[in-house]
Amino acid sequence: MVTSITSFGRSGLYDWMMQRVTAVVLMAYTLFMIGYLLFSSDLSYAQWTGLFQNTAMRIFTLLAILSLVAHAWIGLWSVSTDYIKQTGIRFVFQSVCGLLAFVYVVWGIQILWGV
Amino acid sequence: MLVSVYRYNPETDDAPYMQDVHIDIPGGKDIMVLDLLQLLKEKDPTMTFRRSCREGVCGSDGMNMNGKNGLACITALSQVVEKDKLVLRPLPGLPVIRDLVVDMSQFYRQYEKVKPFLINDTPAPAIERLQSPEDRAELDGLYECILCACCSTACPSFWWNPDKFIGPSGLLQAYRFLADTRDTAREQRLAELDDPFSVFRCHGIMNCVNVCPKGLNPTKAIGKIRNLLLQRAT
């Protein structure tokens, strides 16, 4: 058993599962967005804000944001443990990724509940 | 034909280099790469490589021939030579001891980790532990591995983390014992594999399947380990 304290869920299986579940969520969100934009050709500002004032849409969007950061974290963590050999530099890289993920979540929530 | 061989003798060379040798194959026959190496060694006795069985059984002459790992003794020139040229290098990713000989310690350490032996805590029967032909058939495609390391040294995930990722060869053996009905240590074996590196560094690139000289499929075995881990956790 290789121990690792920086991975997403500490278990390889859990990370693997999360990577797949979040991918499905992101896929669903992307398809919904493409579909929505295709079927509302003359999209107005009111319609767009209306969409995001809907609670269901806010939940869906927040879910997509959380999925995005989890997915990105798992992926970038893998990349960093593959290619960045020096522990110090790797830790800095992972810290920056973690901080950015947190910033994006907070920022996303602010935008989402600000409309 | 032109043979370009990786040469390195740490006692006399500062750095590894490629040595170009022009050689005529006697009678223009389609010989094996190992035979060609033997011819090279007759010209230059310092040329170093491993071999033993010369029939694809012992797994000692794994090397990289024109970019693809394989066993020199069962690879015919006609299978690898391109434009009358052959480039021979040691297995990628492992420390070179000399010329085509690599240090396999890291590879064996991963093999050791999967406890490649039968564990059974029930009292031993008088004669032997029996298996049904069906249960025995589960081990086909697993037990044939000769530990040549062609697969693990073709796997990028193993190149980057040879100390943490068990690699295709070790995982094929891990599954060989997980699949054995006579083994009673399945739970401990799986618990050992559930971290982010041991199994899950495999990204299904399938380089391992592409090179295995015994035609085995480590990727499939890794998928089965993942399924066992899933079953255990859900």
Ligand code: SF4
């Ligand atoms: S399938 Fe997995 S084990 Fe095989 S070469 Fe690819 S990453 Fe390595």
Ligand code: SF4
């Ligand atoms: S799985 Fe195939 S390539 Fe890998 S060590 Fe075994 S025999 Fe060699």
Ligand code: FES
């Ligand atoms: S010499 Fe034994 S496998 Fe090639």
